Amino acid sequence: MSSFEDVFGTTPDGSWRAPGRVNLIGEHTDYNDGLVLPIALPNRILVTASKRDDGRIRVASTGHRGVIQFAVDELGPGSVGDWAAYPAGAAWILRESGYAIGGANLLVDSDLPSGAGLSSSAALLCATSVALLGLRDIDVDPGEVARLAQRAENQYVGAPVGLMDQMASMCCTAGHALYFDIRAMSTEQIPFDPAADDLALLVVDVKAPHRHVDGEYAARRKSCEQAAAELGVPALRSIAFEELAAALDRLPDDVVRRRVRHVVTEIRRVEDAVALMHAGRLRDVGPLFTASHASLRDDFEITVPELDVAVDTALAAGALGARMTGGGFGGCIIALTEAGTADSVLAAIEKAFAEHGFNTPNALAATPSAGASRVG
Numbered sequence: 427m428s429s430f431e432d433v434f435g436t437t438p439d440g441s442w443r444a445p446g447r448v449n450l451i452g453e454h455t456d457y458n459d460g461l462v463l464p465i466a467l468p469n470r471i472l473v474t475a476s477k478r479d480d481g482r483i484r485v486a487s488t489g490h491r492g493v494i495q496f497a498v499d500e501l502g503p504g505s506v507g508d509w510a511a512y513p514a515g516a517a518w519i520l521r522e523s524g525y526a527i528g529g530a531n532l533l534v535d536s537d538l539p540s541g542a543g544l545s546s547s548a549a550l551l552c553a554t555s556v557a558l559l560g561l562r563d564i565d566v567d568p569g570e571v572a573r574l575a576q577r578a579e580n581q582y583v584g585a586p587v588g589l590m591d592q593m594a595s596m597c598c599t600a601g602h603a604l605y606f607d608i609r610a611m612s613t614e615q616i617p618f619d620p621a622a623d624d625l626a627l628l629v630v631d632v633k634a635p636h637r638h639v640d641g642e643y644a645a646r647r648k649s650c651e652q653a654a655a656e657l658g659v660p661a662l663r664s665i666a667f668e669e670l671a672a673a674l675d676r677l678p679d680d681v682v683r684r685r686v687r688h689v690v691t692e693i694r695r696v697e698d699a700v701a702l703m704h705a706g707r708l709r710d711v712g713p714l715f716t717a718s719h720a721s722l723r724d725d726f727e728i729t730v731p732e733l734d735v736a737v738d739t740a741l742a743a744g745a746l747g748a749r750m751t752g753g754g755f756g757g758c759i760i761a762l763t764e765a766g767t768a769d770s771v772l773a774a775i776e777k778a779f780a781e782h783g784f785n786t787p788n789a790l791a792a793t794p795s796a797g798a799s800r801v802g
């Protein structure tokens with residue numbers, strides 16, 4: 427691996443990190459003004475940086491060849507492609523927002539698997555943003571950085587994502603899940619320490635091949651927005667759980683009805699999960715995970731066989747609950763298990779995957795970790 431000095435011929439001024447995430451529950455509710463409950467992972471994107479005085483950004487990555495460069499003043503949506511679209515998008519939105527970020531040399535390093543549904547895109551946007559701001563000692567509220575990173579992903583990269591991943595990357599704290607109410611724009615840190623209850627949270631990347639994730643995500647979002655319009659509400663969050671049956675009666679299309687049912691019941695499951703966590707009843711959260719997975723599989727239709735087999739196998743091997751996490755169509759599952767059975771649950775998933783001829787799955791440490799920070 428080349429050092430910063432080798433690539434840029436100068437010494438760095440600092441390093442900034444931003445983590446990936448898994449969401450415990452509340453999937454596909456963020457763009458419906460709903461509720462989510464992510465934790466940050468120990469895995470992160472690290473950006474090492476030095477200032478430049480010529481208004482240009484030069485960016486390299488330990489995972490890709492070459493150095494990409496652009497003038498901050500000349501950036502416009504989509505002007506830089508491929509992986510460097512994310513650092514370029516961060517620079518673009520900061521410039522658009524009036525922050526005097528100047529130029530910079532940036533070296534990107536990652537131990538966060540990309541394409542595994544762990545939100546490496548948001549982590550890259552957030553890490554670049556905090557590096558560009560940190561280099562110039564510009565202090566911006568972490569929630570505001572998250573909102574800017576989302577705008578960069580929406581408007582520069584062109585992906586219609588919600589605000590969960592960026593908020594998790596910026597605002598999570600170690601030992602906690604982040605209870606984020608998107609409509610209220612409020613957050614609460616919920617203590618989350620499965621080990622203290624003799625439990626374990628297993629995260630398994632099912633390594634499913636990429637299957638049209640972006641188009642499917644945009645389609646789900648569109649049908650939720652159309653349903654909200656048909657129901658005359660600004661977002662599906664406005665449909666209370668108690669009003670669900672009446673709302674469904676007003677929707678003629680069966681597919682749309684099922685999309686709405688997922689969102690409204692999932693928001694309810696987040697509220698239930700948080701109440702159980704506050705009451706110290708972590709084991710009882712397991713069945714909510716399992717119900718969430720069934721809803722994502724049957725109503726929202728974003729699971730793939732690998733995710734379903736992993737969840738079913740985890741449950742058959744004694745997990746208290748299991749679900750897919752993230753955008754769907756691949757990525758990871760999470761399973762809540764007794765601490766002593768995590769290994770056997772993982773072994774059962776590996777065996778089932780071998781029998782199905784699936785790729786070998788990859789387990790990750792799910793220690794709830796801190797959000798973005800300066801590290802050097």
Ligand code: GLA
Binds near residue numbers: 453457545591
């Ligand atoms: C992706 C998006 C998030 C969220 C999840 C699903 O990670 O980036 O905004 O919608 O999918 O919960």
